[in-house]
Amino acid sequence: MFRSLSNRNYRLFSAGQVVSNTGTWMQRVAQDWLVLDLAHGSGTALGITTGLQFLPMLLFGLWGGVIADRYSKRRVLMLTQVSMGALALVLGVLAVTGSAQVWHVYVLAFGLGVATVVDNPTRQAFVVEMVGRRDLPNAIALNSASFNGARLLGPAVAGVLIALLGTGPVFLLNAASFGAVLFGLYAMRTDELRAAAPVKRAKGQLREGLRYVRGRRDLMLVLVLVGFIATFGMNFPTTTALVAKQTFHSDASSFGLASSMLALGALTGALLAARRASQPRMRLLVGSALVFSVLEVVTGLMPTFWSFLLLLVPTGIAMMTITTAANSTIQLSVAPEMRGRVMGLYMFVFLGTNPLGAPAVGWMAEEFGARASIVLGGMVGVATALVVGLFAAPRGSIRPALARVRLARPRTERRTEAAAEAGTVSEG
Missing domain, CATH: 1.20.1250.20 (MFS general substrate transporter like domains)
Structure with missing residues (x-):
């Protein structure tokens, strides 16, 4: 079940993802709570925040894959993780100091969406470079397990922390969680990666x-x-x-x-x-x-x-x-x-x-x-x-199936049908 974890590079990456995914789910809960607090319970404001976070994927999602092919995926991931950590840090500082406004959350949610446009396809395509084709299905499944495990743990932890400390510290913890991914990427043995040659920039x-x-x-x-x-x-x-x-x-x-x-x-x-x-x-x-x-x-x-x-x-x-x-x-x-x-x-x-x-x-x-x-x-x-x-x-699978059904019918019925197809059966 955990075969791909025998790969050192993937172990480093996976461990960082467990920490970072938990922080991300904590931030999602805290972000929604902060918006509802700042907008006095407005569902519209909450919907706008969610829409802005996903809008960059709709507008620029295809370009993220182009960037993933042009440059070293490991370096691109380092940049995206730094960007997302910085956005969480800014939101945390604004919330802790009491300076946060709804439009701040809108802007930062859109910025997080832009970083995700590049991060998602690069992270997905980087997995095969760590584990190879044979262990790729196993690694993808373990990534999903990590994501959904964090989906169970993150909101619960966020709920407790919000009740005790408020939303600001949750954002700061999420910002720190990106350090786990950055450490894992930095500590990888690059000579063990099966990196594809970057595609040269062209129109x-x-x-x-x-x-x-x-x-x-x-x-x-x-x-x-x-x-x-x-x-x-x-x-x-x-x-x-x-x-x-x-x-x-x-x-x-x-x-x-x-x-x-x-x-x-x-x-x-x-x-x-x-x-x-x-x-x-x-x-x-x-x-x-x-x-x-x-x-x-x-x-x-x-x-x-x-x-x-x-x-x-x-x-x-x-x-x-x-x-x-x-x-x-x-x-x-x-x-x-x-x-x-x-x-x-x-x-x-x-x-x-x-x-x-x-x-x-x-x-x-x-x-x-x-x-x-x-x-x-x-x-x-x-x-x-x-x-x-x-x-x-x-193609052609339907015709053989029909042929098998036909062969299963009585011999006399098949002979009559064959004669009819040949035009030898007279009417009446």
């Missing part, structure tokens, strides 16, 4: 990456599947909040419990993926997408809050199976010199569609009810999985 490199993906049917199918499911089916921060409040008339603690149950499922799914750790097949990706979407529909139809919570665990497992399989499939299928640009497009599809999907889900909830926002998202996923599965099937 049209973004278009070149898009043409490369457009010419690859397998990559296009993965991106279409992930794009639709991420846009309409993975808006759980919005949908679980709506269902908890509007359908079951619960409070914020119930929403937090629902988020924890989903994170528990996602953590379990990541560990199961790490245990499997084989090169994923398209069949696994389509199958897990179909299972996830069906589970999402069933979850939305649960009659009680506790049954709703219970179904979130297997839904989280299936969700993590999709994301790890899709990430591994993309990375193992591309040329090294294209990996950054392709991962930039993948992260654009996976995360950059959030500003589009969240309003659509909110509209569905207003028009058809909170349950419908989950059920309809799942139905979109089912339809997408079936269509992608049809296009992903090997």
Whole structure:
């Protein structure tokens, strides 16, 4: 299950990620709390903050992959980690001194989004340079486990610290957490990295990456599947909040419990993926997408809050199976010199569609009810999985299947049909 941790460079990287991811989830909670405090409980201000943090991915996400291909990924990650740490430090100082205003949070959230545009595809593409192709699926799954483990721990720690010390110290702790990643990157043995040669700067490199993906049917199918499911089916921060409040008339603690149950499922799914750790097949990706979407529909139809919570665990497992399989499939299928640009497009599809999907889900909830926002998202996923599965099937696979059915029929019936096809059976 932990095979990729035998690699020293990856151990350093992974340890830093555990610390940094926990700090990041702590900051997310503290940032939301600070905005609500400064804006006197305004949900609109909170929505604007979230939108600004994801907007750079929608606007510039594809360029992050170009940067990842042009320069040393290790050095790029050092710069992005320093940038994100500095932004957290500024917000912490403003909050501690009582100088923070809502517009400060807006600007810093947008800045964090810009740094993430470069950091995400670079970090994803850097994993294979540390562990190689053989251990890549295992390392991706362990990264997901680290992320979701922090997703369980970070908000809980943040809640305690905010109650005791306020939001400012939480931001400062997050700023310090980036030091763990920087130390890990600095201490790596560069001669053990399987670094791809940086692509020389030239015009049209973004278009070149898009043409490369457009010419690859397998990559296009993965991106279409992930794009639709991420846009309409993975808006759980919005949908679980709506269902908890509007359908079951619960409070914020119930929403937090629902988020924890989903994170528990996602953590379990990541560990199961790490245990499997084989090169994923398209069949696994389509199958897990179909299972996830069906589970999402069933979850939305649960009659009680506790049954709703219970179904979130297997839904989280299936969700993590999709994301790890899709990430591994993309990375193992591309040329090294294209990996950054392709991962930039993948992260654009996976995360950059959030500003589009969240309003659509909110509209569905207003028009058809909170349950419908989950059920309809799942139905979109089912339809997408079936269509992608049809296009992903090997060419000519349908005709042999029909032939097998035909051979299973009675011999006399086959002879009559053959004669009819040859025009030898007379009418009447």
